[in-house]
Amino acid sequence: MQKHPTAPGDLALAEEFGLSPAEYDLIVHKIGRVPNVTELGIFSVMWSEHCSYKSSRKHLAKFPTKAPHVIYGPGENAGAIDIGEGLACIFKMESHNHPSYIEPYQGAATGVGGILRDVFTMGARPIALLNALRFGDPAHPKTRRLVDGVVRGIGGYGNCVGVPTVAGETNFHARYNGNILVNAMCVGVAPIDRIFTSAAKGAGNPVVYVGAKTGRDGIHGATMASAEFDDDAEAQRPTVQVGDPFLEKLLIEACLELMATDAIIGIQDMGAAGLTSSSVEMASKGEAGVELDLDAVPARETGMSPYEFMLSESQERMLMVLKPEREEEARRIFEKWGLDAAVIGRTTDTNRLVLRWHGDVVCDLPLGPLADEAPLYERPFVRPHRSFPSPLVGEGGSRASENRVRGGGANAEGNSPNTPHPSASRPPSPTRGEGVDFPATLAKIMASPDMCSKRWIWSQYDRHVMADTVDDSGAGADAAIVRLHGSNRALAMTSDVTPRYVEADPYEGGKQAVAEAWRNLTASGATPLAITDNLNFGNPQKPEIMGSIVSAIEGMAEACRALAFPVISGNVSLYNETNGVAILPTPTVGAVGLIADVSKRASIGALAEGDLLLQIGAQSGWLGQTIYLREMLGREEGAPPPVDLEAEKRNGDFVRELIETGLVRACHDISDGGLACAAAEMALEADLGIALGWRGDLGDVEFLYGEDQARYLVAASAEIASLIEQKAKAAHVECLVVGEIGGRDMTFLGASGVTERLALSELRTAHEGWLPAYMGEAM
Amino acid sequence: MKSAVIVFPGSNCDRDAAVALERVTGQKPAMVWHKETDLPESLDLALLPGGFSFGDYLRAGAMAARSPIVAAVKRHAERGGLVLGVCNGFQVLTETRLLPGALARNGGLRFVCRDVPLAIVNNNTRFTRAFRETRETVIPVAHADGRYIADEAELDRLEGEGRVVLRYKDNPNGSARDIAAIMNEGGNVMGMMPHPERVADPSLGRMGGWAIFQSLAEAA
Numbered sequence: 001m002q003k004h005p006t007a008p009g010d011l012a013l014a015e016e017f018g019l020s021p022a023e024y025d026l027i028v029h030k031i032g033r034v035p036n037v038t039e040l041g042i043f044s045v046m047w048s049e050h051c052s053y054k055s056s057r058k059h060l061a062k063f064p065t066k067a068p069h070v071i072y073g074p075g076e077n078a079g080a081i082d083i084g085e086g087l088a089c090i091f092k093m094e095s096h097n098h099p100s101y102i103e104p105y106q107g108a109a110t111g112v113g114g115i116l117r118d119v120f121t122m123g124a125r126p127i128a129l130l131n132a133l134r135f136g137d138p139a140h141p142k143t144r145r146l147v148d149g150v151v152r153g154i155g156g157y158g159n160c161v162g163v164p165t166v167a168g169e170t171n172f173h174a175r176y177n178g179n180i181l182v183n184a185m186c187v188g189v190a191p192i193d194r195i196f197t198s199a200a201k202g203a204g205n206p207v208v209y210v211g212a213k214t215g216r217d218g219i220h221g222a223t224m225a226s227a228e229f230d231d232d233a234e235a236q237r238p239t240v241q242v243g244d245p246f247l248e249k250l251l252i253e254a255c256l257e258l259m260a261t262d263a264i265i266g267i268q269d270m271g272a273a274g275l276t277s278s279s280v281e282m283a284s285k286g287e288a289g290v291e292l293d294l295d296a297v298p299a300r301e302t303g304m305s306p307y308e309f310m311l312s313e314s315q316e317r318m319l320m321v322l323k324p325e326r327e328e329e330a331r332r333i334f335e336k337w338g339l340d341a342a343v344i345g346r347t348t349d350t351n352r353l354v355l356r357w358h359g360d361v362v363c364d365l366p367l368g369p370l371a372d373e374a375p376l377y378e379r380p381f382v383r384p385h386r387s388f389p390s391p392l393v394g395e396g397g398s399r400a401s402e403n404r405v406r407g408g409g410a411n412a413e414g415n416s417p418n419t420p421h422p423s424a425s426r427p428p429s430p431t432r433g434e435g436v437d438f439p440a441t442l443a444k445i446m447a448s449p450d451m452c453s454k455r456w457i458w459s460q461y462d463r464h465v466m467a468d469t470v471d472d473s474g475a476g477a478d479a480a481i482v483r484l485h486g487s488n489r490a491l492a493m494t495s496d497v498t499p500r501y502v503e504a505d506p507y508e509g510g511k512q513a514v515a516e517a518w519r520n521l522t523a524s525g526a527t528p529l530a531i532t533d534n535l536n537f538g539n540p541q542k543p544e545i546m547g548s549i550v551s552a553i554e555g556m557a558e559a560c561r562a563l564a565f566p567v568i569s570g571n572v573s574l575y576n577e578t579n580g581v582a583i584l585p586t587p588t589v590g591a592v593g594l595i596a597d598v599s600k601r602a603s604i605g606a607l608a609e610g611d612l613l614l615q616i617g618a619q620s621g622w623l624g625q626t627i628y629l630r631e632m633l634g635r636e637e638g639a640p641p642p643v644d645l646e647a648e649k650r651n652g653d654f655v656r657e658l659i660e661t662g663l664v665r666a667c668h669d670i671s672d673g674g675l676a677c678a679a680a681e682m683a684l685e686a687d688l689g690i691a692l693g694w695r696g697d698l699g700d701v702e703f704l705y706g707e708d709q710a711r712y713l714v715a716a717s718a719e720i721a722s723l724i725e726q727k728a729k730a731a732h733v734e735c736l737v738v739g740e741i742g743g744r745d746m747t748f749l750g751a752s753g754v755t756e757r758l759a760l761s762e763l764r765t766a767h768e769g770w771l772p773a774y775m776g777e778a779m
Numbered sequence: 780m781k782s783a784v785i786v787f788p789g790s791n792c793d794r795d796a797a798v799a800l801e802r803v804t805g806q807k808p809a810m811v812w813h814k815e816t817d818l819p820e821s822l823d824l825a826l827l828p829g830g831f832s833f834g835d836y837l838r839a840g841a842m843a844a845r846s847p848i849v850a851a852v853k854r855h856a857e858r859g860g861l862v863l864g865v866c867n868g869f870q871v872l873t874e875t876r877l878l879p880g881a882l883a884r885n886g887g888l889r890f891v892c893r894d895v896p897l898a899i900v901n902n903n904t905r906f907t908r909a910f911r912e913t914r915e916t917v918i919p920v921a922h923a924d925g926r927y928i929a930d931e932a933e934l935d936r937l938e939g940e941g942r943v944v945l946r947y948k949d950n951p952n953g954s955a956r957d958i959a960a961i962m963n964e965g966g967n968v969m970g971m972m973p974h975p976e977r978v979a980d981p982s983l984g985r986m987g988g989w990a991i992f993q994s995l996a997e998a999a
Contacts, residue, residue, distance in 0.1 A: 155890050159921070160831045162791020246789050246834030253788070337788060460890045462921040464977045465829075467795040474893070488982065598982075777887070 005306045005362040009040030017044035017220070018227060023375060030369040038355065038363045041307045043370065045220070045273035046280060049574050052374040055540040056572045059550050062557045063567040069529060070566055076197055077118040077269065079568025080190075081530050083594055087484065088192045089491060090124040093132070093185035093534040093590035095573035099240040100182040101229070104149025108182050109157040109243040110315050115186040116161060117269035120252050121318070123196040123259050124188025127466060128482045129158050131168040131184050132495045132534070132588045136177035138449050138774055143172070146180055147457075148775065153243075154184070155460040160245035161252070165461035166472040166480035169495055172449040175503075178229060178578025183534045183571075185590040187493055189484060196259060198268040198278075200286035200321040203349040205265060207279070207290060208327065210334055210341040211251050211317040214275070215300035217241050218313025228539055229578040247316040247339075254337040255318060263326035270317040276310045278319040279345075280353060284371040286321075291354040292345035294362075306355055306362045321347055381546035384506055436700050438748035439758035441632060445705070446680055447766035448631045449774075451673050456771040471524070476604050476685045478520035478669050479591075483598055490598040492526035494591050498672065499584035501640030504625050506548040510555025510587055511643040515709060516671055517591035518563045522652040523669040523712055525601040525659035526593030528563065533570040533589055538582025540574045548585045549574075556587060562645035565591070602659045602667035602714075605685030611666070612721040613682075613690060613739035615675060616728065617651045617711035621702025627673045628705035641707045648710040654733045655712050658724060666715035676704035678713050679739060680746055680763060689760055692739040693749035700750055715741060780999035782808040782824040785852065785868075787843050792829035792865065792976060799976035800826070803992035813846045823999035824861040825852050827868025829921070829974055839882065839924045840870030849875055861905060861995060862968040866922055869960075869970030878963055878970045879937070880929030885922070886953025892921040894987075895973060896948040897959055901941045904962060905998035906969045909990040917987040918973035920951050920959075925972040927954040927961070937961055944969060 014024040017040060027035055027043050035043060045051060053060065065073035071080040071088055078092035096111025112129060119126050131154055136143045158165045163186070200207070218241035258264060266286060268278040275297070283290040294309045304312075322330055327343060334341040348354070353370065355363035445451055458473035470481035470490055479494040496517040502509030514531065521528040533556065538545040560567055576583040595601050623629055624638025658664040666686075670678045676692065683690045694703045716724060721737060728735030745757040782800050786793045793810065800808045808826070809819045818825060832843035843849060849871065856862045856877050864872040872878040885891055894917050902910050910916065929937070934955055937943050945960035952972070960971035975988025 152889075159890055159892075159923075160789070160791075160834070162789075162830060244834070246831055246836070249789050249791065249831070459893050462890070462892050464892070464919055464921065464974070465791055465795070467792075467798060467977050467980065470983060483983075 003037045005038045006036045008034045009037045038306045046370045059553045067566045077121045091187040092569040093532045094571040096182045103240040105153040108150040108153030110241045111184045112157040113243045115184045119186040119188040121269045124190035126163045126188040128187040129165040133170045134176045134181035137174040140177045157245045159462040175584045179576040183588045198282045200266040200282035205347045206343045207345040209344045213298040213300035214312045215314045219311045241313045250337045265321045267320040284367045289348035289350035289352045294357040296344040298340045306357045379546045382543045383547045438756045443766040447770045452770040453768045478523040490595040492521045492524040492593040494520040497588045499586045502585040506551035507555035510552035511559040513589045514559035515643045517589040519669040521593035523667045526595045528593040530568045531591045535572045536586040538577045552587045604668040606666040607686035607741045609742045611715040611741040615736045615738045618734040621698045621706040622708045626707045643709045651710045664714045668713045670711040674705040689743035689745045690739045691747035780804045780823045780996045783811045787813045787832035790830035795976040796828040799979040804996040813848045816847045818851045827864040829866030840874040843871045844874035864970040872970040883926045890923040891951045894919045898946045909993035925952040927958040
């Protein structure tokens with residue numbers, strides 16, 4: 001940009017910056033004059049979707065965000081909850097989708113860096129990282145390179161910083177071909193009386209800049225993240241930032257050391273929209289003003305303009321307001337850690353952002369219009385109208401009642417009266433009566449891109465540094481478990497969403513994402529406490545996309561209320577579209593729970609020879625939108641399984657009590673791939689076979705691969721199993737013995753009367769083989 | 780036992796090492812900053828922990844090897860004092876030439892984090908005696924630059940002199956002759972890529988590295 005910083009900024013420039021003509025007019029109206037080039041640049045990032053949440057804010061207000069244990073809900077850098085014994089848990093998930101598609105290594109790495117800063121900015125020491133990744137069709141020519149770059153980037157950053165990457169999820173779908181999703185979550189812990197916020201209160205206090213020097217990288221990154229891609233997406237590479245994890249490590253240590261004193265009034269990281277958003281947010285939250293001298297900002301390059309200083313998204317930079325006369329103390333700490341720091345301005349009482357450069361005032365704007373008065377849109381939306389024609393899959397085959405009952409160790413069970421059973425939207429069994437090749441089906445599904453082992457990915461992440469990791473991706477756990485340092489308490493954490501459910505029915509899919517996260521925590525023995533949400537959608541200016549955003553939020557909110565699971569932080573990533581094709585709607589849920597005694601936890605592999613496998617929760621044999629339907633029949637059809645939140649709560653509370661009282665040590669939630677895949681995962685982790693048997697109302701495929709919600713598998717000795725059955729009866733919870741542990745095979749005591757077997761070794765080869773083979777590497 | 784953990788700005792296993800040392804030996808180690816020029820008086824063990832000492836953008840451990848405190852660690856080693864380098868610490872020890880050879884980029888060119896079964900090749904060292912009759916343990920690795928290399932004559936000499944202390948049973952990085960840990964001629968300096976401090980915790984039931992610290996406590 002060649003124009004002088006104080007040259008008038010016209011409409012043409014505004015549009016180049018991503019502002020609409022109406023927004024430009026609103027700016028002129030709000031400030032009573034034409035903004036100059038620098039001011040227009042500042043408005044454009046502050047009013048970008050990424051910074052202002054202008055399309056989603058109205059609907060985000062529907063989330064329940066309050067509970068007695070919530071200290072800070074949405075609005076701060078991250079949310080904070082009280083976890084007892086004087087500690088707060090601070091966490092958030094954030095997307096780095098657009099940059100990761102353009103430059104996967106740096107995009108993913110800086111995504112990790114950004115979310116770490118959001119957490120330690122509040123005074124927390126980061127103790128765990130998680131990630132939720134969605135890639136395109138494996139057959140798409142770009143997918144392999146993107147997987148490789150993203151995984152290297154996440155590892156390259158997290159491994160160096162020294163925070164364990166303990167859990168994650170990875171899916172593939174053609175709808176992510178042009179827009180991958182990289183959602184990173186960080187969990188930290190702080191003393192409850194030492195949580196820091198960004199509010200810069202008081203006038204005349206020094207504004208201190210610390211960390212990396214400012215360069216020209218990432219300029220207008222927030223604007224890029226607020227637009228669709230076309231074929232020229234890669235031309236935006238210069239807007240992607242470059243990360244330096246070593247510098248981040250220094251920043252973490254230096255900031256935590258300074259935070260142990262009482263020198264800091266407010267502190268904020270420079271993330272999206274860099275110095276602009278950090279200074280505006282600090283000043284507006286503190287109801288103060290701020291005056292910065294851009295000549296004092298440490299610069300990596302010469303000749304940078306005010307616009308470039310303010311919009312740079314150079315990484316690893318922090319802004320803080322100190323108490324007067326405390327600069328020297330801070331300087332000593334920064335020097336110890338070898339960090340660049342400078343006083344670059346003062347707070348004022350004017351409620352204005354004033355920037356000086358080369359002796360001139362190049363920006364003088366009221367803070368209100370930049371922050372709280374940013375436009376808020378009620379985007380028109382149409383609620384998704386989904387009709388699920390019946391039958392979706394060819395009728396035929398026998399009635400369920402015709403299935404002969406055989407199946408060792410299985411009890412008859414009816415369906416719960418509480419389970420919704422809209423048969424109109426449920427595809428009937430495609431295989432009932434046709435005979436299923438049980439071993440081949442299980443091996444194929446367990447080797448599919450979404451269900452296969454992600455060892456190739458997580459073995460590149462340091463999962464054990466800090467020496468408090470109890471369970472991580474390596475244990476195949478539903479939730480990772482990280483001990484609170486120096487205690488026997490632990491946090492459980494997970495990330496979840498099933499985009500194909502949300503696509504088919506955003507409301508139920510939204511409910512399901514929250515319910516599954518809650519269930520994952522429960523399956524580890526934790527009491528679920530709160531969630532962070534990362535809403536990834538397409539272009540909100542399309543009414544049908546906006547409709548899915550609204551419905552998904554409402555579904556999530558309903559589940560949060562029913563499960564007493566407040567939303568404490570979040571991030572919205574819209575415009576995930578390329579050439580008009582949107583991603584699957586992906587409202588990722590990151591969740592945290594507490595385990596009061598880490599010795600009373602469950603894992604998926606704690607099986608013993610002779611144990612019985614019990615299914616907790618009712619089963620209707622729901623096949624709509626299942627992995628089975630997609631992987632075996634190539635059909636992405638039907639309604640997703642409905643979520644009965646009352647059953648979810650009842651069953652989950654029942655399972656948690658079994659774990660807390662020590663009756664159960666092996667537990668797995670049933671989700672993608674149904675009971676058969678859940679059992680197979682337990683068997684692989686334990687390296688022990690399981691014989692599955694069934695009878696009753698359901699067909700083979702419905703029993704094995706139906707994805708009814710609110711279900712768990714638990715394992716226990718025969719004696720304890722009968723005790724569990726009694727307890728379940730008393731608690732009005734469905735409980736059914738579905739298998740027995742032992743041997744070296746997955747055994748199917750199926751409806752055809754024939755016992756079929758799949759050797760565990762063969763299953764393991766299939767399950768472990770796909771990803772390394774895809775990435776061109778031997779296992 | 781009087782021990783010290785050396786802290787570089789990018790060390791990230793320093794706390795873990797200190798916790799493990801205290802848990803096993805009952806004594807808190809001193810945390811010694813890299814800018815210091817001396818180690819504490821009458822020190823038994825100096826531990827160089829894992830991490831990315833100075834970012835390792837150059838060569839892992841190369842800059843740390845030239846820090847003031849490492850000169851003091853060298854003097855401590857030359858006096859016969861115990862030195863244990865773990866992961867990045869091992870890289871620092873080869874960079875200082877306290878140990879021969881070098882640690883190159885993993886064979887698979889990727890960071891690798893997993894539990895690895897190890898053969899205790901020499902259980903008669905100051906680092907391994909507490910394994911007693913046990914000849915195998917499991918300790919996790921987590922590194923990108925852990926492939927031990929040295930010339931054939933050096934490797935023969937290390938093996939001939941019983942200085943290959945631990946060997947991978949399932950080589951994660953392509954190390955020459957499956958080498959996971961070596962010691963110096965004096966038997967007072969050992970470098971190892973696996974992280975014993977991550978598996979010295981009875982409450983997590985992960986104990987594969989306990990005997991390393993136990994051995995040091997007995998040797999001191």
